[in-house]
Amino acid sequence: MDPVRPYTEVLDRLKSAGLRPTRQRLALAKLLADSGDRHITAEQLHDEAQRAGVRVSLATVYNTLHQFTAAGLLREVVVEAGRSYFDTNTSNHHHFFHQDRGELVDIPAGAVTVSELPVAPEGSAIESVHVVVRIRDDAN
Amino acid sequence: MDPVRPYTEVLDRLKSAGLRPTRQRLALAKLLADSGDRHITAEQLHDEAQRAGVRVSLATVYNTLHQFTAAGLLREVVVEAGRSYFDTNTSNHHHFFHQDRGELVDIPAGAVTVSELPVAPEGSAIESVHVVVRIRDDAN
DNA sequence: TTTTTTCTTTAGAATTGTTCTAATCTATTG
DNA sequence: CAATAGATTAGAACAATTCTAAAGAAAAAA
Structure with missing residues (x-):
């Protein structure tokens, strides 16, 4: 049974950004999308992924956050020296x-x-x- | 301005901030005051001091910038991850x-x-x- | 399919800006 | 001048991030 296809939207967004829908990207996109508007650091997202059982390296989290930002799926916010927040609200x-x-x-x-x-x-x-x-x- | 006693004003400001007028603080304050409104990083100020023949360590430049900021002589501005600017215009x-x-x-x-x-x-x-x-x- | 190509992920090293440490030095106080 | 409180220093430590180059996975070609 497949009443919901939770990855469809995310998949389309990756495709139109020219990014391959890898396991890591899909998982991170889903974590971000499912958690509503928020401001997250790379370390935080990495921890959440671990806790959710998603095996992904910190380097990939950084890559992915920047790729998503370039694709307009995230917005980077800098207010503190030495730390970047990524905002899931891109408006x-x-x-x-x-x-x-x-x-x-x-x-x-x-x-x-x-x-x-x-x-x-x-x-x-x-x-x-x-x-x-x-x-x-x-x-x- | 009084060209004969160029350190007087700076000296008063340090005194009222409870900071000893050391050679390093006086020199850095003078460099900052003499250069008009600007936005400078610790590294930049350190380089300028070296070029001006002022022997001061990078650690002291950081300490001094923070002390001056706490004393209201500077304002810290963060717009980029991993870099702090200090603004000589505190308004x-x-x-x-x-x-x-x-x-x-x-x-x-x-x-x-x-x-x-x-x-x-x-x-x-x-x-x-x-x-x-x-x-x-x-x-x- | 299988092969080939291109892109992605990874662990760990490297880099960058900044703060800490503890030894030495200097300004102030008595 | 001596005592003491505070400041400076070089270099180590640190935290966030980026880089590297080797191994892995997805897409395209055969």
């Missing part, structure tokens, strides 16, 4: 960064507005606008 | 990040406006709002 949005916990949180769409865009310097074009709101545990 | 402003050159450029005050601030999550308080506009060399 244009902004982030809170909780400095005490090292945690990223999406800013709800519409909760922040950049009302005036700067003009890019001569010879360059704007690629993205990202607002990072750094927060701390309240004093209370 | 509240935003940045272009030129992705092809790995270069930070201040966005002129008033050229970008965040018109609606998000509400910080329960139990946390906003510490800073930073807009990063990523740019690329134009296709033309």
Whole structure:
């Protein structure tokens, strides 16, 4: 019985990105897709894969995260020196960064507005606008 | 400015930050102050110091940059994984990040406006709002 | 199918930026 | 000046990431 074909969508996305649907890529894509919007590091994803019984090396996790990012399936977010987060929400949005916990949180769409865009310097074009709101545990 | 006593201002700032005015700190502070608004990495500052004939270790450059940041004389900016920039302009402003050159450029005050601030999550308080506009060399 | 080609994965080494360590040195205090 | 608290240093250690080159798997050709 095969009422659900959970890999179909992921398979199509890999195919159109020109990536072979290997066991590792499919498993990682599934882990990412099934977990909803989140911000994950390479190490975290590697651990999750291990726990889920998926045998995959850390190097492959890094490769795959970058390939998925290049293919538009993920978005890389850098807010801390020496650590990259990969956001499963690729839509244009902004982030809170909780400095005490090292945690990223999406800013709800519409909760922040950049009302005036700067003009890019001569010879360059704007690629993205990202607002990072750094927060701390309240004093209370 | 008083060309006769070029270290006076820097000396006062160190003193009020509770930092001893050592040869290294004075020299680094002077290098930073004399060069106008800029975005510098620890390695870059270390190189500049060497070239200026200031003998200082890389470890001290890191220590000093962090101490100056804690004292409000510098602002740390993170836009790239694995590299910290220190901004000599501590006023509240935003940045272009030129992705092809790995270069930070201040966005002129008033050229970008965040018109609606998000509400910080329960139990946390906003510490800073930073807009990063990523740019690329134009296709033309 | 089987073979061949191309792409992928892997373990471990290498690299990079940064922080730590503990010995030495220097500014300040008494 | 001596005592002490703080600062500097070289080099080791570290963490995140990338590289390497050998072995493995998927796709294309025969």
